[in-house]
């Protein structure tokens with residue numbers, strides 16, 4: 001390598017600012033190898049040392065890094081020259097994957113209405129496929145509604161023309177038009193006002209409903225469904241907006257509906273009079289919900305509020321998109337965490353562990369009742385539904401389902417063991433630990449805010465917006481434990497290890513967190529910053 005190219009290679013060009021942030025928090029290490037629940041770092045002498053992985057690839061390695069059966073299968077697929085790029089041909093493996101997902105979902109929901117599958121490559125892409133499908137469906141429903149309004153207008157016109165109905169001042173006043181003396185002219189004026197109103201209403205952009213603290217991705221559409229304003233507001237003008245409602249507040253659901261509801265208008269000839277009719281307009285395209293919020297702080301959706309959402313959406317005919325990208329694929333002891341709280345989605349999104357830790361795969365599932373086949377013509381992706389990721393995802397499902405669902409039971413059991421450690425810390429350090437939340441292998445530990453701490457370093461860390469990252473840096477350096485805060489709620493550390501996490505690793509995590517809690521109790525902020533390294 002010439003000197004210039006060596007210098008160029010050292011210069012950080014791949015997201016250099018993030019690199020600085022990693023440096024600040026003490027997280028700028030390179031992992032050189034990964035296996036099971038362990039990542040390896042090389043020390044200054046070139047020797048590898050293990051780090052227990054509680055970040056779990058942001059939740060994408062529930063079956064561990066390089067699961068031996070998954071990697072062996074991947075090798076086999078490549079050795080067999082599986083046709084990875086064979087777009088617009090039969091994809092029986094994708095069909096098998098959809099069938100297997102359906103079989104498991106039917107079991108968990110105890111319902112057999114099929115879900116059709118649209119594949120993608122990333123979580124946000126699956127979310128965007130769901131909202132695009134929901135918008136296509138909404139548009140078609142609006143067209144049907146406008147068709148029936150048109151039929152009503154034609155019938156009203158005919159009734160006035162043949163003298164079987166007359167226009168009264170009430171209808172004209174309702175639409176803000178003058179009442180013409182001639183009946184045919186009067187009905188024409190009503191119709192024009194109605195068309196103006198309906199055209200304007202039908203052309204208005206849809207709204208989405210989502211929960212405060214929710215995270216559904218960072219692409220142009222999905223970021224508008226993600227609550228964090230820092231991510232969302234700079235891109236507000238790029239896509240349709242969401243209204244965010246707090247957890248456990250049915251009143252807010254009803255209030256947002258009352259505020260945003262719109263109607264289409266029509267006419268009917270009843271008892272010899274022309275009357276203005278109102279038809280509920282589908283303002284809301286979809287309601288997005290995570291059964292357990294991940295990035296927003298590990299917040300569990302209550303069974304009661306899930307029911308409220310379900311009933312509310314049924315009442316206003318708004319589809320529910322259950323985003324299982326982080327909570328799904330067995331993490332909470334079931335394929336769908338939502339099935340545990342009785343929530344039924346019109347759509348589901350799955351990603352992360354679907355790719356077995358080696359493929360990039362996601363899927364959007366839509367129930368038959370809502371399905372619009374035209375979507376398949378208007379939506380596609382070069383890489384989606386390929387043989388490699390479909391086969392790998394099938395292998396993942398095989399591993400989850402094997403031995404009567406032993407992997408789900410293991411997620412529950414390891415999750416309970418992890419939870420017991422976190423609960424013990426909370427009991428010992430109530431002054432430091434504010435809350436412990438989650439289910440199965442999706443757990444979060446929230447620290448009390450340190451912005452008023454007596455330690456100036458802690459106050460500074462709290463003000464930096466990187467609080468949890470500094471704690472993660474300390475855990476990595478001192479305890480060889482990898483974890484992360486939930487990025488939109490940095491006071492919460494999240495723990496999403498693989499089902500192979502051992503008691504020893506849980507002990508290692510406990511010891512690390514015990515140390516962190518002790519430092520916070522002692523207000524030894526300097527230990528958590530560069531000074532402590």
Ligand code: F0G
Nearest residue numbers: 058122123124215216217294295325326
């Ligand atoms: N939905 C949920 C519930 C997620 O947790 C994520 C990603 C996405 C959608 C987007 O998926 O990154 O594949 O496009 N969550 C990451 C996290 C960023 O913090 O766990 P993506």
